[in-house]
Structure formats: C-alpha cells, structure tokens
Amino acid sequence: MKSITKNEIKVFPPLTEDIVTKDNWFTSKKNLQRYCHSGELSPGRIIWRGNQKPTQLSYAKDQLNLEKINNKNGESVLADLERTDTDAFLVMHKGKVLYENYFNGYKSYQLHAMNSATKSFVGLIVSLLADEGLLDKNKKSSFYIPELDGTGLGDGTVQQLLDMQVPVRYLEADPPLGIGRRTPIFMATGSIPKPDNYDGPENLYEFILSSKKDKIPGTAFYYESGQTEALGWIIKRLTGKNLAELIQEIIWSKLGAEENALMQLDLIGTDIASGGMRATLRDLARFGEMMLNDGYYNGQQIIPEHIIREIKKGGNRKYLAESNHSHLSGFSYHNQWWVSHDQFGGYSARGKFDQRIYIAPKADTVIVKLSSYLSPSSIETSAFQAIIEYLEKK
Structure with missing residues (x-):
C-alpha cells in the first residue's frame, strides 16, 4: 500500500483566509490559482x-x-x-x-x-451547423432568436458575431473585485458578487437582451463576450441541445x-x-x-x-x-x-x-x-x- 501523505490544507476545518469564494478568488495570485485549478465555485x-x-x-x-x-x-x-x-x-x-x-x-x-x-469551440460548433445547412451565417441573429430584435446583438449577422464585429454597450457596473468593470457579464453568470444597489441582468439571457447598439455592425472589431453568448443561444435554439x-x-x-x-x-x-x-x-x-x-x-x-x-x-x-x-x-x-x-x-x-x-x-x-x-x-x-x-x- 502506498504511504499516505499530508494534504496541502494544514488545518481542518481550514482557516478563513484559506477558503476561496466568489468574494475573494480574484484578490490574490494564490486564490486565482485555486480558482483556475478547480471548478468548485460554480455549477457545471x-x-x-x-x-x-x-x-x-x-x-x-x-x-x-x-x-x-x-x-x-x-x-x-x-x-x-x-x-x-x-x-x-x-x-x-x-x-x-x-x-x-x-x-x-x-x-x-x-x-x-x-x-x-472556450469561444473557439463555439466557433467550431457554429461553423458545423452552417456546414450542415442548419443556419445561414449571413442572416441576422434576430432571425434565429426573435427576442433579440431591437437589441444591439440582434442587429448583427451570425458571421459578424463570429468575428466580433457587433459593437455593443451594456449597463455600466462597478463590481467589488474590479473584474468585468463596465460590463455586467460576471454578475450575470454568478461568477462574482453583485455591487450594492445592482439592478442589472441576473443571468446570461438577461445579459444578452440588455445589449445596446454602439456602432454599425460590420464596421469595427469589438471584442466582448456577449457576442459569443448570443451564438450560444442560437446553437441551443437550433439544436435543442x-x-x-x-x-x-x-x-x-x-x-x-x-x-x-x-x-x-x-x-x-x-x-x-x-x-x-x-x-x-x-x-x-x-x-x-x-x-x-x-x-x-x-x-x-x-x-x-x-x-x-x-x-x-x-x-x-x-x-x-x-x-x-x-x-x-x-x-x-x-x-x-x-x-x-x-x-x-x-x-x-x-x-x-x-x-x-x-x-x-x-x-x-x-x-x-x-x-x-x-x-x-x-x-x-x-x-x-x-x-x-x-x-x-x-
């Protein structure tokens, strides 16, 4: 039998400062490493x-x-x-x-x-759906998700979403950890705590629907996660998976x-x-x-x-x-x-x-x-x- 070695946690129950939570994972290198190494903070x-x-x-x-x-x-x-x-x-x-x-x-x-x-895997799935004739990349996302009509993300085509060419803006929020400032996606996913008096989206669908048009789609590169989330919604709507x-x-x-x-x-x-x-x-x-x-x-x-x-x-x-x-x-x-x-x-x-x-x-x-x-x-x-x-x- 292999000998048993001591765990990295020196005290059990662990000390408060050794517990990584949604409130502190972004506050130090040590906590960030634990977050990256483990998926225990969120459902999966x-x-x-x-x-x-x-x-x-x-x-x-x-x-x-x-x-x-x-x-x-x-x-x-x-x-x-x-x-x-x-x-x-x-x-x-x-x-x-x-x-x-x-x-x-x-x-x-x-x-x-x-x-x-993860976004690159989404790109492959969307390309495969197009290859199988289940979607047309040149159609607007609102064609597949009518709920997006009138939103910033609904104005762009599937191809423009794939290429991050649908410039949008969101409700500005100042999260406690600083991460995701100016966009509420980290609060919408439940990855970090909400700031005081937060009145923004509570999930990804609400986040996508909150998008506002910033520039004409197809005229600029604007890297942000809402465009990929819109693709994720299209994927699920078309396949049911x-x-x-x-x-x-x-x-x-x-x-x-x-x-x-x-x-x-x-x-x-x-x-x-x-x-x-x-x-x-x-x-x-x-x-x-x-x-x-x-x-x-x-x-x-x-x-x-x-x-x-x-x-x-x-x-x-x-x-x-x-x-x-x-x-x-x-x-x-x-x-x-x-x-x-x-x-x-x-x-x-x-x-x-x-x-x-x-x-x-x-x-x-x-x-x-x-x-x-x-x-x-x-x-x-x-x-x-x-x-x-x-x-x-x-």
Whole structure:
C-alpha cells in the first residue's frame, strides 16, 4: 500500500483566509490559482470523454530544455513561464511531445479554467451547423432568436458575431473585485458578487437582451463576450441541445480524451459559452493536434477540413489594429479564433489569465499554456516564437 501523505490544507476545518469564494478568488495570485485549478465555485455540466480508450501521446526521447532557449529579451523560456504564473505547459512537434510540465501544485488530471479559449469551440460548433445547412451565417441573429430584435446583438449577422464585429454597450457596473468593470457579464453568470444597489441582468439571457447598439455592425472589431453568448443561444435554439452536449458529441468523445471536460453554468443552468469550459493540459494538446491536422485525429475526420482552412484565412486585420487589441500587431479575429498571420501560419484559442492553445501549421507544432497570470502584459510574449525558431533550426 502506498504511504499516505499530508494534504496541502494544514488545518481542518481550514482557516478563513484559506477558503476561496466568489468574494475573494480574484484578490490574490494564490486564490486565482485555486480558482483556475478547480471548478468548485460554480455549477457545471460534464463534457463526457466517451467510453473509448484514450489516444496515446507519443513522447520524444530528447525533451526540450527550456532553460537553454531564450526569448527575444534574453530571458529563458522557463523563466518566462515561471514569471507569467504558468500552471501547465506542453509542446508537441511533428506529433511528439517535446515538453510537458506542471507548476504551482497543478496536477495532470486536474481540469483547468480555459476562460475565453472556450469561444473557439463555439466557433467550431457554429461553423458545423452552417456546414450542415442548419443556419445561414449571413442572416441576422434576430432571425434565429426573435427576442433579440431591437437589441444591439440582434442587429448583427451570425458571421459578424463570429468575428466580433457587433459593437455593443451594456449597463455600466462597478463590481467589488474590479473584474468585468463596465460590463455586467460576471454578475450575470454568478461568477462574482453583485455591487450594492445592482439592478442589472441576473443571468446570461438577461445579459444578452440588455445589449445596446454602439456602432454599425460590420464596421469595427469589438471584442466582448456577449457576442459569443448570443451564438450560444442560437446553437441551443437550433439544436435543442446544450453547448456542452454538442462539444461532447462532436469533438470531445471522438478525441480519445483522458478526462471528462466541464462546462460551467450561470445561476439558471445556462452554459457559459464565452468562457465556461475546463479541461486538462493533455486533452487540450490532443484537441490542438486535431486542429493542426486539419480536423483529422484518432483515425477520423472530426472537423471538416474546409472549416479549419477558413479559420486560417483570418479576418479583418485593419479593424483589429484600430481596436483596443492593437497590441496584437498583425493579428485578426475570425470565427472565434485569433489568427496571428505569422511566418508559421499560427492561430490560437486564447483566454483570460493567459490560457492559450497555439497551432503553428507551417512548423508542425502545437503549444498549450494554462496559467493563473493575474496581470498579463499587453505585449505578446515571444516564448512561443523562441521555441519554434529553436525547433526550426534543429
């Protein structure tokens, strides 16, 4: 029998300062890490991995030494990962894992918050529905959700929602933790406490319906979560299924994932399409490898190749350059994916606190980073580029 070791909690019941709640998860690096590592603060819906055996990841004999690879600032990639509060990091090149490591007490089998990287899964589901003729991306969202008629989000087409080109505004709120200032989505999802005298939306549907038109749809890039939530509503209206169920049927159960994933819910049980998914590092690497292989993985075509090709084309770079995401120089946003237009043909799913699934087709590389970075820099890190350039030289 394996010997029993002491738990990380030194006192039971735990001390008040050791308990992470909706009132304090965003107040310190330690609490944020616990929030990212655990989905216990909110209700969730399981995304089942299916009953098949996990696909085996192949590990290269010679693993990368990230202490010896420097970014453009002369900092080692390992130091970069530690400085940016990385919880887990994996590099796959030519189908083999060259590096896999875990930090800050995070375990390989734990689900990690993906936050806005969830949006990229929504983009795939919407594209599949369009591919099957269930929706027309050129129709307004209010065509599918009549309740949206007269709202800011109802004015945009499905494609404009996919590309974050429906500029809207919401009731301004000043939440106690500071996160989500100027938009009530975090209160609507029940993720944080409501400020005093709050009179805003109490769930995601109310949040979507509260949107007001700011600019003409299709004339600017405006990244915000309501557009993805509107897509989530359209998905459910057309299929009668929850987003988690569709991700399970179409993607997760076909990957040969090791673990179930999870979708967090708002207070009335609605899937948080804009940022509710949680998964493990290895399973996200499997997903990234599927995207790298143009939708083919585990012996089957999971996503049609032309849907992946369309993502890689990217969107309107001028609009993004004129937005508050102008620090992502050269980027565009298309079908809920960030497209970097770099020399590696890179595109990525990205989420708050520095979650990233980066796919570099021209370098045959997938890099996954899961983090609890409270204050990410507005400057794009060069760690990923340093790794790929190192591999290219070899």
